[in-house]
Amino acid sequence: MRRYGGNLSPRTIRLVLSEVERAYNYPTRKEAMKREAQLKKWPKTKKEALIKGNLL
Numbered sequence: 001m002r003r004y005g006g007n008l009s010p011r012t013i014r015l016v017l018s019e020v021e022r023a024y025n026y027p028t029r030k031e032a033m034k035r036e037a038q039l040k041k042w043p044k045t046k047k048e049a050l051i052k053g054n055l056l
Contacts, residue, residue, distance in 0.1 A: 017051045 019026075019035070026032035039047065049055040 026035060039050075042050075046055065
């Protein structure tokens, strides 16, 4: 890996899911952050199912 200013080089990140597009709407920042925390606890397989549309 290449060094970048003393740290590891930044990796490319690609957006694969936006819940706004899927008609999920979180009217407050607090609600959106709660959902994000929930998703971070999920295993990778469950996240992949959500991205594919197999899980809502």
